[in-house]
Amino acid sequence: MKNVHLKAYGKINLSLDVKGLTDDGFHLVEMIMQQILLCDEVDLKWREGDEPFSIKLKTNRPYLPVDERNLAYKAALMMRETYAPDMRGSLEINIRKRIPVAAGLAGGSSNGAAVIHGLNVLWDLGLDMEELCAAGARLGSDVPFCIMGQAAENPELKKIFDGDPLACHCALATGTGTELTPVKKGLRSHLVLSKPPISVSTAEVYRGIDNEEIPLRPDTDKLLEALEKNNRDSIRKNMVNVLENYTLKRYPIVVYTKNKVQSLCGEDGVLMSGSGPTVFGLCDSISQSRRVCEAMLRENRESFWTRTTF
Ligand code: ATP
16 A cells, blocks of 8 residues: 655735636636645545555545545546556545635645645656646646645655746746746745635636726736845735625625734735635734734634745
């Protein structure tokens, strides 16, 4: 039997702009994605044998599906179909979730990415970062970024992808979100995250955003320059997510959470991640992130102090 244990990290969006629609109805985006230390733990056990291929998935969240509706399960099916159709044996996937679900933190995508990486190792497929990202893109638009981030942070994967520019913690995503350009100097910051107790469907937000007025869009070049110079004031000022124009209007509890985090972290540098509802705030020290988290825990049970990976 062979095992692999991988951390499946979450992400935040330092900026997010919607630029238009493709002919087949997908949204074109421009966003800066940053990996964070808050992670799920993904354990894979592979026993090769004569029996037909099988997958058994367990998680510590009873409400999550454990069949092909789960992105980790889907990733395993996709990897077998594409790269190892004759493989026989049993695969066990055990996921210990910490990243809140349907939160705008790419928790599901990250689990899928960990399975893609894990099977590449367990089945000795020898796929390079480009092939892994292409496989990830078939699963979901946030998966390639998670693949890149995990390759840069998981000790087991760092050994394999050392020096590969696609193994990175921060990236500019364009197209439908899967065209990724590594950002060499990402954000180095302590953070607080707070998720109001509602679920927001990514599909609903993207459907709705086309009919909203967008008074302010991110200046991606400015934000990239601020990151390069590690200019914290400029980073804070240039963090803009256009999806707030839909989600904040529909879900007052997200406005309440954002205001509360701003009252504790400062006006700038507080943003909704992805389509929401999680709000994150930049903190100047680990002690500030703990203090703010303690206060936010009184509002939202799913509040965390963490930091970016770099
Ligand atoms: P993104 O930021 O990529 O849009 P998200 O953080 O908003 O993702 P996820 O946590 O990935 O959202 O979950 C979205 C949906 O995916 C949930 O409704 C959930 O039922 C489903 N899902 C499938 N597999 C998983 C998984 N392994 N972990 C979490 N959610 C999963």
